[in-house]
Amino acid sequence: MVRTRTIEILVGAFMAAGFVALFFLAMKVSNLSSAPVGDGYHLTARFDNVGSLKVRSPVSMAGVRVGRVEGIDFDKSTYEAVVTMIIDPQYDTIPDDTFANIYTSGLLGEQYVGLDAGGSPDYLHDGDQLIHTQSALVLEQMIGQFLFSKAQEGVQPQ
Incomplete structure (x- = not known):
């Protein structure tokens, strides 16, 4: 017993x-485990396609999380997605010609914004917009382009 x-x-x-x-x-x-960033400064970036990027997705630079995505909106006049990010205040020396890319990480395909520093001596401030962006890669479009290029070559996909 x-x-x-x-x-x-x-x-x-x-x-x-x-x-x-x-x-x-x-x-x-x-991504609910981390507390909201709170203080920091806001940046915006415009993308043709954000894929499955979500609010609270990380914003990283050189592999280090420097902020979070705060909002994703649609601009009806330019037909672009406008991503608002909040960057932690200790990362206040990001050059103003920084590139913003949407990358995919891990097996689950979580998407995040990756920042690649430029070489400008001027820094980004609260409310600035990142001009240089690269949208998310969409797997279906890549497969379609591959099949189309093979069809143009006269090679039949197996």
């Missing part, structure tokens, strides 16, 4: 630890 009760307690503890681990995994994947 004591042995059965001990086994039941161990199984219950194992199940509770499993649920806690699943909870933390779900928070990590959904």
Whole structure:
């Protein structure tokens, strides 16, 4: 009887630890685990296509998270996506000719904004816009272009 009760307690503890681990995994994947950035300065960037970029996606530079995506809107006059980012205040020396790219990371395909520093001596400030951008790569478009180029060559895809 004591042995059965001990086994039941161990199984219950194992199940509770499993649920806690699943909870933390779900928070990590959904980007809800990190607190809002709060203070910082805002930057905007315009993209032709943001893919599956989401609010609270990381903004990174040289592999270091320097901020978060705060909002994604659609400009009806230019038909572009306008991404608003909030950058942590300690990263206040980002050159004003920095490139903003949308990259995909990991097996789950989470997308994030990657900043590549330019060489300007002037820095970005609150409310500035990143001029140089590269949109997300869409897998379906890449496959379509590949098949079209093969068809143009006269090679049949197998």
